[in-house]
Amino acid sequence: MRLRLEVRETAIRSAEVRRLGPKRPAVNEQAVSTFDQDGVVCLRQVLDPDTIGRLAAALDVLADGINASAAGYDVTEIRRRLYETADPGAPELSNGRQYDRAAVLRALDTARPPALVDSRASGHGHFMLDSSTWRRNCAVRRLALDSCLPEIAAGLMGAHKINYCDDQIFIKAAGTAERTAFHQDYTYFRMRGWQGCVMWICVDRADERSGTLAYVRGSHRWGRKFAPNMFFAHVGIPGSSGESLAEIEAHPERYDLVRFDVEPGDIVVHHFRTVHGAGGNRSNHSRRALSLRYAGDDMRYYRRPGTPEQPYQEHLLAEGDPLDSEVFPVVWPKPFPGFSLTDAYYDRLASAA
Numbered sequence: 001m002r003l004r005l006e007v008r009e010t011a012i013r014s015a016e017v018r019r020l021g022p023k024r025p026a027v028n029e030q031a032v033s034t035f036d037q038d039g040v041v042c043l044r045q046v047l048d049p050d051t052i053g054r055l056a057a058a059l060d061v062l063a064d065g066i067n068a069s070a071a072g073y074d075v076t077e078i079r080r081r082l083y084e085t086a087d088p089g090a091p092e093l094s095n096g097r098q099y100d101r102a103a104v105l106r107a108l109d110t111a112r113p114p115a116l117v118d119s120r121a122s123g124h125g126h127f128m129l130d131s132s133t134w135r136r137n138c139a140v141r142r143l144a145l146d147s148c149l150p151e152i153a154a155g156l157m158g159a160h161k162i163n164y165c166d167d168q169i170f171i172k173a174a175g176t177a178e179r180t181a182f183h184q185d186y187t188y189f190r191m192r193g194w195q196g197c198v199m200w201i202c203v204d205r206a207d208e209r210s211g212t213l214a215y216v217r218g219s220h221r222w223g224r225k226f227a228p229n230m231f232f233a234h235v236g237i238p239g240s241s242g243e244s245l246a247e248i249e250a251h252p253e254r255y256d257l258v259r260f261d262v263e264p265g266d267i268v269v270h271h272f273r274t275v276h277g278a279g280g281n282r283s284n285h286s287r288r289a290l291s292l293r294y295a296g297d298d299m300r301y302y303r304r305p306g307t308p309e310q311p312y313q314e315h316l317l318a319e320g321d322p323l324d325s326e327v328f329p330v331v332w333p334k335p336f337p338g339f340s341l342t343d344a345y346y347d348r349l350a351s352a353a
């Protein structure tokens with residue numbers, strides 16, 4: 001009887017492991033040291049084609065729902081409305097509730113920063129964003145919580161524990177002119193600490209023409225905090241603090257920029273504090289990416305002023321609390337191999353809906 005039970009458990013676990021993709025050694029020493037020194041590293045062929053296929057389908061579904069999402073924005077429409085029409089104020093373009101719209105308009109009126117567009121792109125495509133998609137999409141949730149990625153995050157950061165901290169999708173259709181302004185992710189987040197990384201996962205082959213990210217090598221160690229910006233221009237989010245970041249896109253030759261051409265399956269991991277930005281998409285195919293954020297042992301909750309609201313995050317954390325909570329679940333180590341957090345969330349989110 002006992003033997004039969006054990007056999008059954010092993011079968012369940014190996015089915016589960018197959019579902020999560022092949023097990024890979026977390027990371028090698030070279031990757032750890034590159035991440036530590038440069039603040040960014042590209043890991044090749046970490047995710048298998050099935051996982052990428054499911055993620056690509058998920059990104060398409062999410063992109064279709066951008067205007068209905070409380071954290072969704074069509075950056076192209078917003079930029080055009082703000083810069084190309086006489087009446088930028090009305091009507092609302094989306095259901096996005098992350099920013100104080102009137103305050104953004106006032107800030108733009110005062111600073112009048114140029115919009116960051118790539119004039120070489122046709123301008124036919126749209127740049128679309130959404131956040132916290134793991135709360136709504138099972139494929140994103142499974143990848144974020146139950147794949148090999150949390151263990152990779154732990155390996156790169158030398159962390160003993162990993163909390164998942166949210167995601168954002170960045171879709172630039174073919175011909176998108178809008179750049180992604182250089183910025184530092186850390187100051188967008190309501191947390192404080194050193195151990196934090198972002199995994200940029202592009203489901204399409206991408207290079208400089210299609211808008212891969214450029215990272216300022218070693219900028220995570222500058223000891224500087226830059227005010228978060230609105231992505232389409234170097235205008236700070238109203239109420240935020242931090243230094244203003246030089247317009248790197250105007251003088252790229254002054255910086256040690258690192259960029260990776262990527263194939264589906266590759267992931268690029270950067271430190272929360274690494275400065276980075278992207279061009280438009282001048283190619284004739286989409287550049288669909290998901291960014292997953294993970295934090296290590298020392299990260300604590302901190303309600304940083306001027307950070308975007310997160311309509312899909314409701315929690316009871318107080319200043320200085322460790323992140324462990326339903327919103328920032330511990331995803332590594334797992335209590336036992338094959339343990340699935342995705343399924344636990346499935347029930348929870350379904351009953352909350």
Ligand SMILES: O=C(O)CCC(=O)C(=O)O
Nearest residue numbers: 170180198200278289291
């Ligand atoms: O893909 C992009 O355009 C921006 C991505 C980004 O800034 C990030 O993943 O932190």
